[in-house]
Amino acid sequence: xxxxxxxxxxxxxxxxxxxxxxxFRVPEGSxxxxxxxxxxxxxxxxxxxxxxxxxxxxxxLIGGRDMTRAAPAxxxxxxxxxxxxxxxxxDVRENILFGLRVRRVAREERERRLARVAExxxxxxxLDRKPAQLSGGQRQRVALARAIVSEHPICLMDEPLSNxxxxxxxxxxxxxxxxxxxxxxxxxYVTHDQAEAMSMADRIILMRAGRIEQEGDPDALYGxxxxxxxxxxxxxxxxNLLALEDGPEGAVVAGSGVTVLEGPGRGRILGIRPEHVRxxxxxxxxxxxxxxxxxxxxxxxxxxxxxxxxxxxVPGRFRATPGTAIRLAWSPEHxxxxxxxxxxxxSGPAGLRGTDPAPVRIAATxxxxxxx
Amino acid sequence: xxxxxxxxxxxxxxxxxxxxILLLSFTHYPTVATIWQSFFSTGTALRPSSFVxxxxxxxxxxxxxxxxxxxxxxxxxxxTIPASIALALLMAVWVNGRLPGRALVRMAYFxxxxxxxxxxxxxxxxxxxxxxxxxxxxxxxxxxxxxxxLGDPDTVLxxxxxxxxxxxxxxxxxxxxxxxxxxxxxxxxxxxxxxxSRAYYFRRVVFPLLMPxxxxxxxNAVINSFKLVDQLFILTKGGPDNASSLLLYYIYEVAFxxxxxxxxxxxxxxxxxxxxxxxxxxxxxxxxxxxxx
Ligand SMILES: Nc1ncnc2c1ncn2[C@@H]1O[C@H](COP(=O)(O)OP(=O)(O)OP(=O)(O)O)[C@@H](O)[C@H]1O
Ligand SMILES: [Mg+2]
Numbered sequence: 001x002x003x004x005x006x007x008x009x010x011x012x013x014x015x016x017x018x019x020x021x022x023x024f025r026v027p028e029g030s031x032x033x034x035x036x037x038x039x040x041x042x043x044x045x046x047x048x049x050x051x052x053x054x055x056x057x058x059x060x061l062i063g064g065r066d067m068t069r070a071a072p073a074x075x076x077x078x079x080x081x082x083x084x085x086x087x088x089x090x091d092v093r094e095n096i097l098f099g100l101r102v103r104r105v106a107r108e109e110r111e112r113r114l115a116r117v118a119e120x121x122x123x124x125x126x127l128d129r130k131p132a133q134l135s136g137g138q139r140q141r142v143a144l145a146r147a148i149v150s151e152h153p154i155c156l157m158d159e160p161l162s163n164x165x166x167x168x169x170x171x172x173x174x175x176x177x178x179x180x181x182x183x184x185x186x187x188x189y190v191t192h193d194q195a196e197a198m199s200m201a202d203r204i205i206l207m208r209a210g211r212i213e214q215e216g217d218p219d220a221l222y223g224x225x226x227x228x229x230x231x232x233x234x235x236x237x238x239x240n241l242l243a244l245e246d247g248p249e250g251a252v253v254a255g256s257g258v259t260v261l262e263g264p265g266r267g268r269i270l271g272i273r274p275e276h277v278r279x280x281x282x283x284x285x286x287x288x289x290x291x292x293x294x295x296x297x298x299x300x301x302x303x304x305x306x307x308x309x310x311x312x313x314v315p316g317r318f319r320a321t322p323g324t325a326i327r328l329a330w331s332p333e334h335x336x337x338x339x340x341x342x343x344x345x346x347s348g349p350a351g352l353r354g355t356d357p358a359p360v361r362i363a364a365t366x367x368x369x370x371x372x
Numbered sequence: 373x374x375x376x377x378x379x380x381x382x383x384x385x386x387x388x389x390x391x392x393i394l395l396l397s398f399t400h401y402p403t404v405a406t407i408w409q410s411f412f413s414t415g416t417a418l419r420p421s422s423f424v425x426x427x428x429x430x431x432x433x434x435x436x437x438x439x440x441x442x443x444x445x446x447x448x449x450x451x452t453i454p455a456s457i458a459l460a461l462l463m464a465v466w467v468n469g470r471l472p473g474r475a476l477v478r479m480a481y482f483x484x485x486x487x488x489x490x491x492x493x494x495x496x497x498x499x500x501x502x503x504x505x506x507x508x509x510x511x512x513x514x515x516x517x518x519x520x521x522l523g524d525p526d527t528v529l530x531x532x533x534x535x536x537x538x539x540x541x542x543x544x545x546x547x548x549x550x551x552x553x554x555x556x557x558x559x560x561x562x563x564x565x566x567x568x569s570r571a572y573y574f575r576r577v578v579f580p581l582l583m584p585x586x587x588x589x590x591x592n593a594v595i596n597s598f599k600l601v602d603q604l605f606i607l608t609k610g611g612p613d614n615a616s617s618l619l620l621y622y623i624y625e626v627a628f629x630x631x632x633x634x635x636x637x638x639x640x641x642x643x644x645x646x647x648x649x650x651x652x653x654x655x656x657x658x659x660x661x662x663x664x665x
Contacts, residue, residue: 073566102568
């Protein structure tokens with residue numbers, strides 16, 4: 001069943017289109033992430049779902065009912081704010097129980113739910129503290145508890161982890177995801193952190209400038225980016241995008257004589273993820289090593305083919321002096337091809353796995369591109 | 373090492389000196405002198421001032437006008453403090469909302485505060501003047517009996533109260549407005565999502581969070597209710613029959629119309645002591661129930 005359905009929602013702030021004709025569905029019990037760079041309209045979209053903002057056009061259906069103009073409380077949703085929005089003068093207990101008191105839930109029921117939720121998020125010891133006496137992570141848990149205790153089927157979260165340090169954020173990701181599964185909650189989660197989106201989402205809605213750029217599960221966004229923007233936004237380091245030029249035997253990487261595929265090159269862009277590029281002893285494409293960045297588990301190498309820079313991710317520690325000549329290789333199924341003008345993926349509609357490497361013939365494998 | 377530390381102290385004292393001199397000569401010395409003088413009789417050409425112990429205080433307790441004035445002042449305080457605070461809060465909440473032209477409204481509410489009390493009193497004189505005043509003209513238009521608002525002992529104090537509330541509410545509103553604007557908007561959004569009505573949100577969240585402001589405003593309102601007497605000079609001179617006289621105005625009369633310096637000093641000591649006690653009580657009593665951020 002569909003928990004939330006958004007149909008052609010647009011929101012104007014004066015003349016800026018914060019949200020521009022956005023449509024998507026959120027299946028019941030799923031974890032959907034709204035992902036995108038700052039200012040792309042994620043928060044505005046979420047606030048429209050919550051009823052805190054009215055859309056300029058379009059409809060919002062919650063549980064099959066049109067809720068476009070309904071008051072927030074009628075929608076039976078809870079929300080975790082980035083700033084947590086805890087009431088500073090109330091202790092943890094009263095913060096969690098705020099909504100239940102508003103709705104005059106009976107005392108025994110209140111206590112029962114409080115005990116359960118406090119246990120669930122690990123706040124049982126801290127119920128008498130004021131928010132100011134809690135750490136950032138604990139405050140975050142209170143905000144979470146307040147959302148859970150309402151037992152609303154849908155929970156909206158606006159960058160709930162962005163105020164935590166990296167380690168805690170990692171832990172909370174797992175915990176949040178486990179909690180969502182366990183309680184079978186429908187979650188719409190806003191973040192600008194693609195790693196967070198990849199690790200938590202059932203479904204990612206990638207936004208740019210108020211529009212949906214691509215929608216799909218994390219695999220699809222990673223494996224079949226529909227646009228240059230999607231390709232460069234997802235993955236750390238992001239996908240290498242190499243401008244192509246026409247060459248004598250096919251498309252060459254701009255500024256080099258390396259033929260990388262058949263057909264025309266001008267106006268096309270070749271994409272390959274850093275983890276899909278290998279360094280080989282022989283064959284492959286000649287490149288110049290520029291720098292190495294050791295990250296512990298792996299090393300990210302910056303290199304140059306012609307005048308195009310690219311990153312290469314290799315496991316472990318890789319030592320080399322800048323300026324060294326290296327040879328790079330990759331497999332055809334890892335290549336992505338984009339139209340430079342429209343930014344769209346070339347080889348058929350996204351999602352049709354296996355069709356894209358088909359027209360690609362790798363010069364490197366035939367060791368033809370050795371000379372330049 | 374020691375010498376430089378010594379020098380450090382000297383600098384400190386030198387920096388403090390100007391402020392200390394001002395405080396000592398204009399605040400502490402007069403206070404001590406006033407207390408001192410309240411134990412002496414007022415000197416005349418024939419009888420020089422002499423130590424009389426608590427005689428001035430004894431006299432005060434038997435002074436009917438003193439009790440009348442204290443009573444007036446309590447009524448004045450009871451009339452102005454809650455009304456001006458409530459009105460200030462109401463206006464602040466109203467002006468804080470999404471109101472078209474709210475900058476204008478804010479300024480309009482604040483105007484009485486900017487005006488000097490003497491000017492305010494003059495404006496209100498136009499309202500209260502018998503027969504030709506605005507109030508009476510309105511009453512006459514509806515064929516209602518007119519009255520001498522400021523000349524009637526039954527109404528004069530309340531006329532003064534209304535004026536003071538009008539003057540003070542705008543000032544207090546500014547503090548409430550500042551506090552309201554400092555509240556994060558997400559708090560209201562979170563409450564709305566939980567289904568809290570505006571009234572519930574106000575009662576459970578806004579009002580408690582405004583308590584530090586309320587305490588500040590309350591202390592000011594209490595002090596002002598003993599301090600604001602300028603309007604009496606224009607409107608009533610404390611009359612008729614001391615019906616509108618307040619403690620501070622009585623002290624002024626005793627000192628500068630009756631030239632009884634010692635009795636004026638005695639009354640001043642009592643006023644100061646009362647104010648100090650009230651402020652202390654407010655802070656001690658209310659502080660514990662207030663959430664400070
Ligand atoms: N109340 C408002 N008035 C006017 N413009 C607004 C308002 N709120 C948001 N905007 C504009 O709408 C656009 C989208 O804002 P939104 O807050 O949805 O971005 P976001 O994707 O959540 O960004 P971030 O990751 O920085 O939070 C921005 O250009 C922003 O300037
Ligand atoms: Mg945002």
